Amino acid sequence: MKTINDFNFKDKKALVRVDFNVPQDSELKVTDNTRIQAVKPTIDKILNDGGAVILMTHLGRPKGKISEEFSLKNILPEIEKVLEKPVKFCSDCVGEKAKKMTGELQGGEILLLENLRFHKEEELGDAIFAKQLAGLGDAYVNDAFGTAHRAHASTAIIADNFPSTKFFGLLMAKELEAIDKVLKSGDKPITAILGGSKVSSKITIIENMLPAIDNLIIGGGMAFTFIRALGGDIGNSLVEVDKQTLALEILQKAKVQNVKVYLPVDSIIADDFNNEAERKEVDIFEIPDGWMGLDAGVRSRKIFHDVIMNSRTILWNGPIGVFEMSNFADGTIALGESIAKATRLGAFSLVGGGDSVAFVKQFGYDEKVSYVSTGGGAMLESLEGMELPGVKAINS
Numbered sequence: 427m428k429t430i431n432d433f434n435f436k437d438k439k440a441l442v443r444v445d446f447n448v449p450q451d452s453e454l455k456v457t458d459n460t461r462i463q464a465v466k467p468t469i470d471k472i473l474n475d476g477g478a479v480i481l482m483t484h485l486g487r488p489k490g491k492i493s494e495e496f497s498l499k500n501i502l503p504e505i506e507k508v509l510e511k512p513v514k515f516c517s518d519c520v521g522e523k524a525k526k527m528t529g530e531l532q533g534g535e536i537l538l539l540e541n542l543r544f545h546k547e548e549e550l551g552d553a554i555f556a557k558q559l560a561g562l563g564d565a566y567v568n569d570a571f572g573t574a575h576r577a578h579a580s581t582a583i584i585a586d587n588f589p590s591t592k593f594f595g596l597l598m599a600k601e602l603e604a605i606d607k608v609l610k611s612g613d614k615p616i617t618a619i620l621g622g623s624k625v626s627s628k629i630t631i632i633e634n635m636l637p638a639i640d641n642l643i644i645g646g647g648m649a650f651t652f653i654r655a656l657g658g659d660i661g662n663s664l665v666e667v668d669k670q671t672l673a674l675e676i677l678q679k680a681k682v683q684n685v686k687v688y689l690p691v692d693s694i695i696a697d698d699f700n701n702e703a704e705r706k707e708v709d710i711f712e713i714p715d716g717w718m719g720l721d722a723g724v725r726s727r728k729i730f731h732d733v734i735m736n737s738r739t740i741l742w743n744g745p746i747g748v749f750e751m752s753n754f755a756d757g758t759i760a761l762g763e764s765i766a767k768a769t770r771l772g773a774f775s776l777v778g779g780g781d782s783v784a785f786v787k788q789f790g791y792d793e794k795v796s797y798v799s800t801g802g803g804a805m806l807e808s809l810e811g812m813e814l815p816g817v818k819a820i821n822s
């Protein structure tokens with residue numbers, strides 16, 4: 427893997443694609459700056475070498491049109507705060523102004539280009555637009571893991587213009603190494619924990635991971651499709667009726683590949699999809715009509731705990747209950763505790779993909795696992811075994 431550590435940026439202008447697609451409140455203030463913090467080491471390394479940094483990012487979905495709402499001016503103060511340095515701003519990412527401002531940039535300075543997606547060519551992966559961007563710098567660095575699954579002008583196409591001076595940033599390298607640990611080089615036993623709502627969205631991940639893992643824990647809403655396929659009564663629990671055969675096929679494939687599958691054995695059920703609903707704990711095969719399983723039961727939590735404590739490498743994607751409702755969050759909290767404990771005792775744990783990342787941050791487990799991925803879609807596509815366009819562009 428060719429990273430920025432393989433290059434001295436002294437007197438060079440590095441075009442760094444970052445993912446500053448940060449959440450904002452109604453006054454457009456940044457509410458979570460994780461994505462900015464995550465690329466600071468890359469920026470610092472280039473500046474410390476004596477190079478200049480030209481930051482490129484998108485924000486939101488302006489769909490090819492200029493708009494105040496999606497202007498990076500709104501997040502500039504937060505970027506300066508996190509990077510602890512002044513950051514110059516150019517009101518367009520290409521054109522005369524961009525050429526002039528990047529031309530005048532000195533070693534040790536940072537310039538932020540305006541939202542790439544103000545130009546429709548960005549998302550179209552337009553080669554001419556990519557070339558215009560490329561003309562602004564001497565080297566290309568991709569540190570935008572969150573956008574690496576898109577073949578956009580600035581994430582992939584641009585790299586063709588830098589055959590020998592294109593590099594992974596340090597965040598990208600860390601993300602790719604973490605995934606590699608789970609899929610290729612992790613210490614065994616390796617356990618994948620998949621939860622969330624739908625089995626249909628996780629099938630490719632499961633199939634791709636089976637050859638690499640020893641244990642598969644299936645929880646959350648998606649478990650009920652398996653339980654029903656195995657003949658259980660699941661009441662009104664979430665189910666994908668047309669995926670039952672597939673669920674059985676997955677169990678069969680796991681068996682052939684010597685992967686132990688752990689499904690919940692009990693469930694906290696509710697008579698309504700509502701935090702204040704009536705609750706009770708039952709065997710997962712015996713959910714009465716009119717009730718739905720919204721969290722893992724105590725016995726399931728114990729089984730999952732034991733598997734996790736015996737694992738050396740752990741991947742977690744998806745909550746195992748409706749954690750957004752406090753009365754159904756305990757199963758996912760217990761799971762977070764188990765993973766935190768295993769990590770403390772030396773296991774490597776990776777949390778990735780959408781809701782589980784939101785969960786670990788909300789409940790403070792982000793500091794207690796080995797690595798929390800910053801890229802939802804990119805992480806999931808990597809687990810599905812796809813080579814991300816942003817990764818391929820640097821590697822090829």
Ligand code: AMP
Nearest residue numbers: 622623624646647719720744747748781
């Ligand atoms: P996903 O986006 O597929 O990872 O699903 C995440 C969502 O699954 C979260 O919003 C959870 O509330 C939801 N979820 C987890 N367990 C259940 C369940 N037993 N029933 C319904 N939804 C669930």
